[in-house]
Structure formats: structure tokens, C-alpha cells
Amino acid sequence: MRSQWQETKLGDILSLQYGKPLPKKDRMVDGLYPVYGANGVKCYANRFYYDQPSIVVGRKGSAGEVNLTDGKFWPLDVTYFVKHDERQHDLKFLFYLLSLLDLPSLAKGVKPGINRNEVYGIDVSSPPLPEQKRIVEILDEAFEAIDKAIANTERNISNAEELFESKRDSVFTKADSRWKSSTLGDICRIQRGGSPRPIKQYLTEREDGINWIKIADASAGHKYITNTRQKIISEGIQRSRLVHPGEFLLSNSMSFGRPYILRIEGCIHDGWLVLGDFQNELTEDYLYHFLSSGEAKLQLERLAVGSTVRNLNTKSVSKVSIRYPEMKEQSVICAHLDSLDARSRDLVAKATAKKLLLDVLKQSILQKAFTGELTKDYREVENALTEAGA
Numbered sequence: 001m002r003s004q005w006q007e008t009k010l011g012d013i014l015s016l017q018y019g020k021p022l023p024k025k026d027r028m029v030d031g032l033y034p035v036y037g038a039n040g041v042k043c044y045a046n047r048f049y050y051d052q053p054s055i056v057v058g059r060k061g062s063a064g065e066v067n068l069t070d071g072k073f074w075p076l077d078v079t080y081f082v083k084h085d086e087r088q089h090d091l092k093f094l095f096y097l098l099s100l101l102d103l104p105s106l107a108k109g110v111k112p113g114i115n116r117n118e119v120y121g122i123d124v125s126s127p128p129l130p131e132q133k134r135i136v137e138i139l140d141e142a143f144e145a146i147d148k149a150i151a152n153t154e155r156n157i158s159n160a161e162e163l164f165e166s167k168r169d170s171v172f173t174k175a176d177s178r179w180k181s182s183t184l185g186d187i188c189r190i191q192r193g194g195s196p197r198p199i200k201q202y203l204t205e206r207e208d209g210i211n212w213i214k215i216a217d218a219s220a221g222h223k224y225i226t227n228t229r230q231k232i233i234s235e236g237i238q239r240s241r242l243v244h245p246g247e248f249l250l251s252n253s254m255s256f257g258r259p260y261i262l263r264i265e266g267c268i269h270d271g272w273l274v275l276g277d278f279q280n281e282l283t284e285d286y287l288y289h290f291l292s293s294g295e296a297k298l299q300l301e302r303l304a305v306g307s308t309v310r311n312l313n314t315k316s317v318s319k320v321s322i323r324y325p326e327m328k329e330q331s332v333i334c335a336h337l338d339s340l341d342a343r344s345r346d347l348v349a350k351a352t353a354k355k356l357l358l359d360v361l362k363q364s365i366l367q368k369a370f371t372g373e374l375t376k377d378y379r380e381v382e383n384a385l386t387e388a389g390a
Contacts, residue, residue: 054081
């Protein structure tokens with residue numbers, strides 16, 4: 001009964017202990033004991049710092065994130081770990097309680113961190129131990145079903161994406177023998193961008209400024225670059241590379257090779273490569289699908305230079321081989337791929353929306369558990385799972 005719950009401060013029912021640094025020489029991938037950072041297990045070690053199940057709370061970095069441990073472990077110095085009186089409180093109950101609280105909002109500072117004294121001051125309600133165990137039993141059962149539904153949804157998202165990529169890859173790996181064979185260097189103009197330095201002297205907020213196209217302007221999963229966050233003065237053109245609508249951009253370092261089609265004019269820095277003048281041989285959509293394919297990615301990976309940081313340059317991209325049919329057939333192929341892509345994106349969008357509903361459901365059930373509204377009647381969870389299409 002809710003009347004038996006006790007209003008108290010969080011610091012009265014648990015304590016947060018500081019984690020401890022672990023020398024790098026003691027960190028390994030195949031050790032016996034998990035080593036926890038602020039956002040979960042970072043590695044393993046053959047020695048432990050604490051020998052009881054506990055809760056690890058991110059102190060710095062992913063401040064406020066909570067993880068439940070099941071035995072001996074090592075908490076790093078960017079964490080707290082929980083100690084409590086087992087005669088008064090159930091560890092899993094405390095984990096669910098901490099998961100509900102908005103601990104990340106307490107993070108402060110340039111490198112945001114959480115002060116445990118502020119955590120201790122949070123007002124909470126706590127029922128007797130038998131009721132805690134009953135709540136944990138209900139939450140465990142409900143969350144098992146929700147987590148299974150979430151896993152299935154994530155699998156559906158992955159399957160939809162992989163199916164489309166497989167269909168697209170087959171176009172370029174099983175190309176018709178009648179198709180032409182060439183290299184990108186033979187059918188495209190490939191150039192590198194340039195960076196005016198110091199860039200701060202060239203930035204402007206004037207409306208008539210030149211679009212300054214950065215990696216951040218290329219959204220993941222998007223095909224086109226349509227706007228920029230910054231502009232430069234016209235004098236910067238002489239120290240950069242002016243690019244035009246219809247040309248392709250490839251990032252040449254880090255997660256290199258992802259193609260974007262320009263829908264604006266602007267200047268690019270030296271982290272970009274631009275591909276143009278391909279229209280005599282390739283349609284825009286055909287080149288996009290090819291550069292997005294596994295076949296192109298494999299070639300780019302093989303041709304990239306550098307050991308620690310892999311990079312692309314104009315010479316390496318020029319060597320990428322490509323097979324292609326006549327323009328009319330390219331259009332037919334791309335229409336088919338675009339249709340498959342649209343269906344795949346629709347499936348992913350629906351599955352993503354379903355996953356969001358399941359996440360909301362999980363939070364709602366957790367909220368009810370600590371307001372005394374959660375019952376053993378499992379129909380509420382089953383109905384919500386049905387509404388979410390799980």
C-alpha cells in the first residue's frame with residue numbers, strides 16, 4: 001500500500017563511493033572482472049576493486065548514466081558505485097529508482113560532472129522491502145517483454161537496411177558484360193578543396209557571403225547538401241575551391257567516401273573532394289548509387305593512404321573502377337533502386353517510431369512503479385505492446 005511508503009532523501013538509503021583509477025597495463029579485453037567507466041563496461045582486468053553486486057553511476061563524462069553490476073568489478077575514477085543496507089533496500093529496486101531520476105540534469109562544469117551531495121538531496125519515496133521486491137518482480141517481467149520487442153524492432157530496422165544495400169550491391173558486382181568499364185579519373189573531374197587560413201578572418205554573417213560547406217552540413221542518411229551554417233567573404237574563393245549544384249562531394253578522411261550531391265553553390269575546405277563533369281557518361285543517380293555501394297567502399301578502403309589515419313586523395317579516387325550501361329538503362333536501374341530505397345526507408349521509419357513508443361512505454365511503467373500505480377495486472381503492458389505493434 002502507498003500509505004506504507006516512506007518519504008526520505010536519497011542519501012538516507014544509499015551512499016555513492018568514488019571509483020578508483022586503474023593503470024592501463026592492468027586493462028585487457030579478456031580479464032576476469034569488468035572495468036566500468038561512466039557509460040558502462042570499458043574493458044576487463046584480473047583484479048577487482050569491489051566484491052559485491054552494485055550500481056555504477058557515471059560521475060564525469062556520461063554523467064548520471066547507471067549500470068547494474070552482478071559481482072566483482074572495478075569502477076574507474078569517473079564513476080561512483082552504490083553501497084546500501086540490504087536489510088532495508090533491494091539493489092534492483094534502487095537501480096530502477098536511479099534509472100527514473102533525471103541524474104544527468106545535475107551535471108555541471110566545463111567537463112560536466114555530478115556532485116554526490118546533490119544526488120543525496122533528492123526527495124524519494126521508498127516502500128518496505130517486501131513491496132520493493134514485488135515491484136522489482138513486476139518491472140522485470142514487463143521490461144523483459146518490452147526489451148524483446150525492442151530487440152525485434154531493431155532487428156527489423158537492420159534487416160530492411162541490409163536488404164536494400166544487398167540489392168544495390170548486386171547491381172555493381174554482377175554487372176552485365178556489355179557494360180562499359182572505366183575509372184572515375186577517366187570520366188570525372190576530381191579535385192580537392194582548399195582552406196583559407198586563418199579561417200576566422202574569412203567568415204562573415206552577410207547574406208551575400210559565399211556558402212562555406214563543412215562536414216557538419218552533410219547530414220547522415222541524407223543525399224543532398226542544401227544549406228550551410230557558415231559563409232565566407234568573396235576573397236576566400238581564391239584560397240578555396242568553388243563548387244556548384246550537381247557536383248558530388250566526398251569526405252577524404254575519417255569516415256571517408258560517403259557521397260553527397262550539391263544543391264547549392266559554395267566553397268569547400270581541404271577535407272572534401274569534389275567530382276564533376278561526369279554527365280557525358282553517368283547520370284547523377286547512377287553515380288550516387290555506385291559511390292554508396294559496397295563495391296565502391298571496398299575499392300576506396302583499399303586505395304586509401306596512411307596507416308594511423310586513412311585518407312583519400314584525388315589520385316586514389318581516380319583509380320576507382322566503375323562499370324556502367326547506356327544512360328537510358330542507368331535511369332531504369334536507378335528508378336528501381338530508388339523505389340526499393342523508398343520502401344526500405346518507410347520500413348525503417350515505421351520501425352523507428354515503434355521503438356520510440358516502446359521506450360516511452362518503458363519509462364511510463366517505471367514512473368508508475370514509483371507512484372504506487374503499478375499493479376500485477378499484466379494486461380496494461382500487453383495492451384500497450386499491442387498498440388505499439390510489437
